[in-house]
Amino acid sequence: METDMLGLVDAEKGLVSRRIFIEPELYERELEQIFARCWLFLCHESQIPQPGDFFTTYMGEDPILVVRDTAGQMHAFLNVCRHRGNRLCRAEFGNAASFTCAYHGWTYRNDGRLTGVPYLKEAYHNELERERWGLAPVAQLDNYKGLLFATFDPTAPPLREYLGEMTWYLDAFFDRREGGVEVIGGMHKWINAVARQWPLRHRGRPRHGRRPAGCRDPGLRGGDRSRGAETPRLTP
Numbered sequence: 001m002e003t004d005m006l007g008l009v010d011a012e013k014g015l016v017s018r019r020i021f022i023e024p025e026l027y028e029r030e031l032e033q034i035f036a037r038c039w040l041f042l043c044h045e046s047q048i049p050q051p052g053d054f055f056t057t058y059m060g061e062d063p064i065l066v067v068r069d070t071a072g073q074m075h076a077f078l079n080v081c082r083h084r085g086n087r088l089c090r091a092e093f094g095n096a097a098s099f100t101c102a103y104h105g106w107t108y109r110n111d112g113r114l115t116g117v118p119y120l121k122e123a124y125h126n127e128l129e130r131e132r133w134g135l136a137p138v139a140q141l142d143n144y145k146g147l148l149f150a151t152f153d154p155t156a157p158p159l160r161e162y163l164g165e166m167t168w169y170l171d172a173f174f175d176r177r178e179g180g181v182e183v184i185g186g187m188h189k190w191i192n193a194v195a196r197q198w199p200l201r202h203r204g205r206p207r208h209g210r211r212p213a214g215c216r217d218p219g220l221r222g223g224d225r226s227r228g229a230e231t232p233r234l235t236p
């Protein structure tokens with residue numbers, strides 16, 4: 001039975017049904033219509049200051065690897081091996097020149113290029129086009145005041161336009177001190193056993209107060225589920 005979404009909110013009385021927290025159908029629609037299309041916060045650039053620094057997070061339920069490559073450019077990829085879809089990087093943050101999948105050993109540079117395929121000659125007869133099977137990037141990645149955002153939607157409006165008047169609030173916080181904001185410390189995590197058992201995370205702590213982050217489940221969901229889950233046809 002389809003849920004009456006409008007009936008869950010009584011704007012006149014200012015009441016919201018508690019079903020919004022547990023309704024699977026609503027959650028699926030959020031993944032499809034919000035998390036697969038909107039600009040989503042990934043991390044602060046101060047969390048990956050050096051070449052090779054990386055940070056792993058989620059967009060909706062899709063695992064994401066945010067990494068500053070050896071040349072200093074920032075990227076955000078699906079954190080999924082292009083061979084058989086194994087989770088590529090299991091660490092929450094760190095520094096690496098390359099990432100090797102624990103399943104069959106495919107290796108990717110920190111700019112996403114596929115550089116190592118074991119048994120390339122024997123298993124693939126040298127026919128695998130490695131340049132086609134690099135890590136899958138997000139559709140758009142942008143930065144506002146050091147905050148990295150990404151979207152899976154290539155047609156999404158530019159980040160600045162999307163943020164609109166919200167930038168006033170961001171400016172008020174991030175321009176408060178000369179020199180800007182730096183995220184320091186590690187990561188605090190809680191496992192919330194209620195509802196869908198989402199891990200509740202606080203990614204680091206800005207110098208001047210706490211900034212809570214989102215709640216995500218592991219897995220590969222998102223809008224374009226073929227991305228990252230797609231595998232080479234030649235795989236043995």
Ligand code: FES
Nearest residue numbers: 081083084101104
């Ligand atoms: S799934 Fe990653 S190398 Fe096979």
